Amino acid sequence: MTRINVAVAGASGYAGGEVLRLLLGHPDVTIGALTGGSNAGENFGRLQPHLVPLADRTLEATTPEVLAGHDVVFLGLPHGASAEVAAALGDDVVVIDCGADFRLTDPAAWERFYGSPHAGSWPYGMPELAAQRGQLRGAKRIAVPGCYPTVSTLTAAPAVAAGLVEPNLVVVAASGTSGAGKAAKTNLLGSEVMGNASAYGVGGVHRHTPEIIQNLNLLTEEKVRVSFTPLLVPMPRGILATVTGKLTGPLSTDEAYEVYSQAYADEPFVTVLPQGMWPQTKSVLGSNSVHLQVAVDEEAGQLIAVGAVDNLAKGTGGAAVQCMNLALGLDESAGLTTIGLAP
Amino acid sequence: MTRINVAVAGASGYAGGEVLRLLLGHPDVTIGALTGGSNAGENFGRLQPHLVPLADRTLEATTPEVLAGHDVVFLGLPHGASAEVAAALGDDVVVIDCGADFRLTDPAAWERFYGSPHAGSWPYGMPELAAQRGQLRGAKRIAVPGCYPTVSTLTAAPAVAAGLVEPNLVVVAASGTSGAGKAAKTNLLGSEVMGNASAYGVGGVHRHTPEIIQNLNLLTEEKVRVSFTPLLVPMPRGILATVTGKLTGPLSTDEAYEVYSQAYADEPFVTVLPQGMWPQTKSVLGSNSVHLQVAVDEEAGQLIAVGAVDNLAKGTGGAAVQCMNLALGLDESAGLTTIGLAP
């Protein structure tokens, strides 16, 4: 087949770098323009030294001219910047946005959490959720889900869809630091984060909260409420999400496990672990896998599900490539792996 | 005053080592016998090289003869071993057990979680909880709380005591690895835990669950239920606990903050951080401090409180020394600090 010519805008950041890491292993892709902002003009090998085959490239400026002529353009841009770049690209170009701009369908939710006008919404890049896969096939514009919403949604979904729990969930998710991006900030220095666990964005103020709720509302007629608490833990990659929900009736762990196993039986990238074995982020490092497990605490009257993803892989770049595959009618798994890098 | 002669049984482990680290800075204490099990006879400097002043000591066997003649004996022993050792010590000796054996008052709870006969219960070494401080003054036997129960209880207590939340809590606590002890296990190898977050003991099966419930039941007439999910995160020390509870009525974050501030206004080792600033374990590293913060999520209808402790310090050895101080009528803070080691 003709090779697909792909550009990445924001190629020097973590999302862009991860998209490129995966595309370099994709059988059908040729890497076209690599663009960036303040460091445009620099040697790409110095910016992303792990991407050896691109070491001789130069980062170009993110302009319509540079991005023109590609079949697919991935955007790894700061919030608010995607709409203008996308508008300059033709309708025949597949544009896959790793940022938040087009994820939320509700303008009010967008404005409350982001404080800026709503740019609109695009097909949502989570094939495993309800009817999303169908909408991604042939799509020309795709919004890649946030990292926390990816794992939180997929960890909660079977219980919510099957009505095992009341739609009032407690999600606590421990994340590595790369989710916070590559911009230099004192609180993200290695000296600060190593040996340290902290909470942030507590009390319903984290911007990924409405996205989780939006996703779960597709699965039940009841109005879903979510208390979402993100934690920062000392590792570069990975999110471990715990979802706790009050049982709606008697339920055993075996029964819950069966619901989860059935829910994802046909999903290539979701693994419900052997019963009694709990997810760890290291098992999904660099992979497109989601690892899940569930238990019922009869004393507490709660169901607890735990999920692990690599925030940069399945949580961002892997989902982006998976969406490209669907959009172009390729094998959904092309260029992706279920195998993590451990230990 | 006469110096207090102190022995530590289990001195080569993490709990024993931490008790000794603190006692070496205690103005009134002389370190007596250091005892252990399989490595008795070894040079102590090779076992705990950070405790330089004890480098020339030898680890002795844990026998009644070796432990005799001390004013205070700290026990850092495997579960089930404390009762026999304590029985051999006179009633005038202060025995402070860092293990679990005498924490639970309910024999049924003990047997369900530990699977062995209940040894009984001792005064519970959490001075900040309800009327415990009074019972610790002059006590001859003290059970030091578990690390998770310490931070979980103190993080939840003001909300439970004031009836701000329904007594059906979700506790998710991220812990460093030293809480799992110094025995060699493959899943605790550095290669396994670095770069990794995992869940374990999910579904109400962790042994610290009944202890948290027992503590909170002292604060309300309603029956408390707790869903407790422990996470292992890649750091040697520290626990960050998140407590989420459904609001019993309208409440603002300001009001919740006021309740927390008042509850701990007189506690020397509990700091409710400036509003909006969230706890991090690094701030309490090596200290006897508990750092707390609280928020209300009105959309979700939940209160979220977060607490941080050093699991080995305030979570074990620091609490043990604090209890010794109370038992002997010393300044409760002697040998302890509120200052953490950061960065």
Add this chain to the structure above:
Amino acid sequence: MTRINVAVAGASGYAGGEVLRLLLGHPDVTIGALTGGSNAGENFGRLQPHLVPLADRTLEATTPEVLAGHDVVFLGLPHGASAEVAAALGDDVVVIDCGADFRLTDPAAWERFYGSPHAGSWPYGMPELAAQRGQLRGAKRIAVPGCYPTVSTLTAAPAVAAGLVEPNLVVVAASGTSGAGKAAKTNLLGSEVMGNASAYGVGGVHRHTPEIIQNLNLLTEEKVRVSFTPLLVPMPRGILATVTGKLTGPLSTDEAYEVYSQAYADEPFVTVLPQGMWPQTKSVLGSNSVHLQVAVDEEAGQLIAVGAVDNLAKGTGGAAVQCMNLALGLDESAGLTTIGLAP
């Protein structure tokens, strides 16, 4: 072509797991028997949860019967165990030993460092070294180099071969913990290694020392001497080696850089970084790459070269797969990547 049927003995360890991680991405390989020692009979998914496609396999016992009938057998066994297993396999089977047994050619060196009789030597699996690549083509028995020797040799080789330095080198190499294996040991616990850098095996006693010397002696007529000091640093994977050698004459950094660049110009897996950019292990995480840089310190009269590898990938499993490719006449890079997993 016919698919190659491959067995891995020691499949539950780190070396075996890494070989399998790579083989699962190899276009020509079918995974046959997975064998182990004490945990034979266990579900493989519980032993290596990151290897999702093998989750339903069972670890078998390491016996001649189980290993029979494969085209290639990889050995990831404790020292001393490989000879017997290899002897039971036919001469037509390609046997690739990730252990040390067949690396050293000098029986005296073997006996001095390992304290057991010398089993012999096999073609040495470092294609980048002198004439080794030719000897690996079509080989039926291959000894995979040690992780420290891999990076130390390739970092020192151009300077030694070109006579830029006196053959009396100082090698200090900082390693992640996985090089020490998966057996549970107290000093390798996460609690011990996180936040900690330590030295070990200092003074010429580390077993990899004679292997480094053996390699460098292929490059010069002078007798090479090496002071090798290994450091353990808190990361699961990666080795960063610094090689310092006294200059034999006037030399600029530019000249040294040119020598290094030329030496590896045709090597697919060795990258001399852009001048002035120093290696970091993260750039080679999970990849088969070696990253190098060199500088001359005129004041000190020394040349300093620095190299980075992933000890499990190019340092063990990646080299093993590279050797298999050479032995079977496949593309040397099949199943391997130069791209690291960062951040």
Add this chain to the structure above:
Amino acid sequence: MTRINVAVAGASGYAGGEVLRLLLGHPDVTIGALTGGSNAGENFGRLQPHLVPLADRTLEATTPEVLAGHDVVFLGLPHGASAEVAAALGDDVVVIDCGADFRLTDPAAWERFYGSPHAGSWPYGMPELAAQRGQLRGAKRIAVPGCYPTVSTLTAAPAVAAGLVEPNLVVVAASGTSGAGKAAKTNLLGSEVMGNASAYGVGGVHRHTPEIIQNLNLLTEEKVRVSFTPLLVPMPRGILATVTGKLTGPLSTDEAYEVYSQAYADEPFVTVLPQGMWPQTKSVLGSNSVHLQVAVDEEAGQLIAVGAVDNLAKGTGGAAVQCMNLALGLDESAGLTTIGLAP
């Protein structure tokens, strides 16, 4: 006695924070002004949350007026800023500079490495080195040594002073990240440094190189040369330095050990570990200790000494407090400990 009133300029940084952490435990000190630059006016509790007793303080501007009236002023300022601040303080005030400005005695060395005019030199705050202790007693201006020079010098000194090695040393030192300071930089982000070891400043260009040479030149009549290679490893604190030097004659490890033991027999903060036990940074975490060990590699003809310090404690803030004690005629160990925080 009258309490000593102490100010800290640069109190929001890592050096200033560490000085304060130690001063808060000093029996004779009252903490006066806390000053800073861009964040002057902020609540100190938000800047250094681990320093609980100072939580209600406000960071003031670094002006002569604010710093006036203290007995001792510690400076933790960017390079080049100390001279002006010190000049504005009276000659009766003890000024202790944690920065580099007054460490080097040779203007040419200063200008070559720092590229700015030489401000002069002050008594050098390494009491363990040659005759320095005497010069620190009663001193009014003290330059605290750099972190790398502290451990490199003390690790090399006995071998150099006793002529065991040729004065042409190879120093490779692995450091935690806090030595690089608290200013936000992309390459110091947790995402970059965790799971990563890297080299930097290779080839004689690191600014601490001339300071190490200056120190060792006090110990021998020969001209000392040092190849210094710093490594960054993933931990917040600690430096592990390896010093390798060519033997000047036959020497056994026992003999070298005896030389080291004798050299530091009277030093309160230097511990030569039991023979065969190698230093680890964790054992000195937060302490003022230096841990050392030495071995002879007869095959290689080299002596290898290894030392560990906490770069912020003995490497900066601890040395600063030790110097204050000497300057004021206090117990040299006041407010300091030999005990590290492990695990």
